[in-house]
Amino acid sequence: MHIMEGFLDTPWWQLWFAVSIPVILYGIYKMNRLVSEKREILPLLAVAGAFIFVLSALKLPSVSGSCSHPTGTGIAAIMFGPAISAVLGTIVLLYQALFLAHGGLTTLGANVFSMGIAGPLAAYIVYKAGMKARINFYFVVFLATAIGDWVTYGVTSTQLALAYPQGGILTFEGFLAQLKVFGAIFGLTQLPLAIMEGAVSALLFKYVVNVKSDILVEMKVIEAAVVRKLRGSSA
Amino acid sequence: MSKKLEIIVLAIVLIFAIQFIYMSSTTDAEYMGADGQAEDAIKEATGGTYEPVAEPLWEPPSSEIESLLFGLQAAIGAGVLGYFLGYYRAKKRYENDLARKGINKSEGDSQSL
Structure with missing residues (x-):
């Protein structure tokens, strides 16, 4: 659930654009370079983008009695890093802002920051740390993508609490009080959805590793030894 | 090929589905969008005076x-x-x-x- 059109006042929506635009530009640059160096990654890029399309279209009911949708950006973050995820996330957010009145054009900067940058960055960090700690690969993918999903909505809550602190003026107490309000709305709703997103992401990764592990090894997403181990146990 | 991961994922989805069926039949939850709730919270925080700065184009x-x-x-x-x-x-x-x-x-x- 993105921040609705018109629901971020000046200067907040401009501020989030200012933060997001450089990352998107860097992501476009990085994506162009990657594609021109290795054309064979294009299908994988399409898979990562398509996964975001599918998951962010599914509004799911949650334990809190309200609906929200997963983000699907964790896969892209693990494969291509947060900057390219920001580009893919922007495409989906534009589609939803233009055709579904879901999210918005003025709030696009803020939504790209939460769903395209902050969430993927969290997923990326968790993934790298988990792989270094040599935890089971699919479990690491699950953790990384679930945490990435949850962080996205934590950041959305923070953005709203910054713009609408209790008492009307931005004080630390007012911010915290309002963060609790938005955190209760988004955080609780998103928790089970984040777990589902993590599970489905791990499953998709299993199929990608099965059919196209060489490219993941080449891109240094996963070590050859880990692939051999997964093939051996074929979980 | 072992199907361990598929079974785990299926179990998670099933738990989620059963929880939803149970909740929706025992409570009167409306299952509205979480963004609509946030909208209400913003209206409350600003004392109902908030006017969106922009409207969706379409x-x-x-x-x-x-x-x-x-x-x-x-x-x-x-x-x-x-x-x-x-x-x-x-x-x-x-x-x-x-x-x-x-x-x-x-x-x-x-x-x-």
Whole structure:
């Protein structure tokens, strides 16, 4: 659930654009370079983008009695890093802002920051740390993508609490009080959805590793030894 | 190929589905969007005075049209996903077949006409 059109006042929506635009530009640059160096990654890029399309279209009911949708950006973050995820996330957010009145054009900067940058960055960090700690690969993918999903909505809550602190003026107490309000709305709703997103992401990764592990090894997403181990146990 | 991961994922989805069926039949939860709730919270925090600074350029005229466009989004994504996973799968199979033929080439030649 993105921040609705018109629901971020000046200067907040401009501020989030200012933060997001450089990352998107860097992501476009990085994506162009990657594609021109290795054309064979294009299908994988399409898979990562398509996964975001599918998951962010599914509004799911949650334990809190309200609906929200997963983000699907964790896969892209693990494969291509947060900057390219920001580009893919922007495409989906534009589609939803233009055709579904879901999210918005003025709030696009803020939504790209939460769903395209902050969430993927969290997923990326968790993934790298988990792989270094040599935890089971699919479990690491699950953790990384679930945490990435949850962080996205934590950041959305923070953005709203910054713009609408209790008492009307931005004080630390007012911010915290309002963060609790938005955190209760988004955080609780998103928790089970984040777990589902993590599970489905791990499953998709299993199929990608099965059919196209060489490219993941080449891109240094996963070590050859880990692939051999997964093939051996074929979980 | 072991199906352990598939079973775990299926179990998670099932727990979620059962929870939903139970909750929706025992409570009167409305299952509205969380963004609508946030909208209400903003109105409350600003004392009901908040006016959105912008309106969507275009809004789906009805919830039917909206679900059509959401469905379309998921369909496009699922189509691309299936196409490329299938492409990789078939490619890998043919490559394996070719490699096997390459190894047994002499044998294959002696048996061919």
